[in-house]
Amino acid sequence: MKLSTKTRYGTRALLDLAINQEKGPVQLKDIAQRQSISLTYLEHLVTPLINAGIVRSARGRKGGIWLAKSPQEIRLDEVILLLEGSNAPVECVDRPDICPRSGSCVTRDIWTEMKKALDDVLAATTLQDLMDRQNAGTQAVARS
């Protein structure tokens, strides 16, 4: 039950974008550098976010990417769904038909609860929340 690096890096990249997009499009190159992710790999992380419409992009000089919505409108459950797929720990939680006995399978109930628990945690947090925490943290460090 580990998250892929795609999800972890992708989430970090999105947070980086949220923090740095004030002055217009942010270039992948810069995100890659700040977050220590290879540029070619980062491209793959961003693609699903663009396709889903939560990030927008422009090519060419002065190109880059930016958030299509405000940070408080982007919940982590959407992000993780795009990067990692469903939080269902077993396939049959989402598609009962693939397990013949899913109607009477008691372990499936538990797997379903696990999915819901994860969804709840992730749906309760937005990109804005992460930005706020980040700022609070750096201020605390600066203050000390």
Add this chain to the structure above:
Amino acid sequence: MKLSTKTRYGTRALLDLAINQEKGPVQLKDIAQRQSISLTYLEHLVTPLINAGIVRSARGRKGGIWLAKSPQEIRLDEVILLLEGSNAPVECVDRPDICPRSGSCVTRDIWTEMKKALDDVLAATTLQDLMDRQNAGTQAVARS
């Protein structure tokens, strides 16, 4: 974020054991047959449970395995920990030292919440609960 078959089969095997242990040791062969798991694979699933002391075993004729504790004393978080490992979706949740910036990493807070949410769900359910649900289900079917 998928559970391995080891965890899924292992949990089913344990539930099968809990249900069938009334008349003494249950043989792996029988669990394998009832649960449609190959005997040789099942052996690997059971080993960590035996080593951890929640299942006991005896070899030879009339041998088999049985629960070392009563079903209501066996929580699913223990079981999943043994079969799948920690619910931490990222290694650094359990071992902050492996990520240099773990002290100020805001995504890590989220991964930590995910782990806690999973632990809470699993700790709230015992093998006895699964047995009860199973019985309720089959009765409901029989009644209908």
Add this chain to the structure above:
DNA sequence: ATTATTGTAGACTAGATTAGTCAACAATAA
């Protein structure tokens, strides 16, 4: 004692998945 039966341990393997890289291409601003 011997033997059939049961669990134990670990080496081994095929296939799937992950975590990337690489190269060719498309769009746009200067």
Add this chain to the structure above:
DNA sequence: TTATTGTTGACTAATCTAGTCTACAATAAT
């Protein structure tokens, strides 16, 4: 026109998963 930036997809090495296979250890029945 060209330098720059994102897009796409093929490709690969390494790792992990889901098992199998073999030899062995312990015990009950005979």
